[in-house]
Amino acid sequence: MIAHKTPDKAFPVSWDQFHRDCRALSWRLNETGPFHAVVAITRGGLVPAAIVARELGVRVIDTVCIASYDHLHKSELKVLKGISDMTVKLGGGSGRNLLVVDDLVDTGATARVVRSMIPDAHFATVYAKPLGKPLVDTFITEVSQDTWIYFPWDLDLAFAPPLRDGAA
Ligand SMILES: O=P(O)(O)OC[C@H]1O[C@H](OP(=O)(O)OP(=O)(O)O)[C@H](O)[C@@H]1O
Ligand SMILES: O=c1[nH]c(=O)c2nc[nH]c2[nH]1
């Protein structure tokens, strides 16, 4: 396990907000395409990839399966499944006209690995932190490096204590 400081700030995202941000991302990407295929970086990229592909009318969806975080803790990055040969061919070998989608870029380690596979692909994430931002072509919202983004699929409805009882 790689030593990692627990982020100071929390940025929780609701399903509504996430859908709105994915639609905003699709608007931006619509000016850049057309794309022959979408490559989702699993698992976090699956939900935004579905929304973006729907908005842009792309029917070919592939995955590259990468794991590096165990909840808040960064571990060694593992590529569990690569991009299929058919998709790489669609992108002319270098990724031209392919759209890579992930939920966020943090340190940029995940994006760097995927970029090395298809360097000419267009990289899009919904959220970006400063360290990873240079690796992404299009994103919607930037948060500070010491912020942890909580996605709706990782959250549950729960009681929030009143401010006067000591809630932050
Ligand atoms: O820029 P980085 O520092 O590489 O971090 C960003 C990556 O970390 C998260 O994935 P994670 O490895 O947690 O797997 P998951 O998508 O299955 O949740 C997130 O979905 C990005 O893919
Ligand atoms: O849910 C998540 N939120 C984050 O801010 C983050 N950074 C890397 N991996 C992450 N996963």
Ligand SMILES: [Mg+2]
């Ligand atoms: Mg991920």
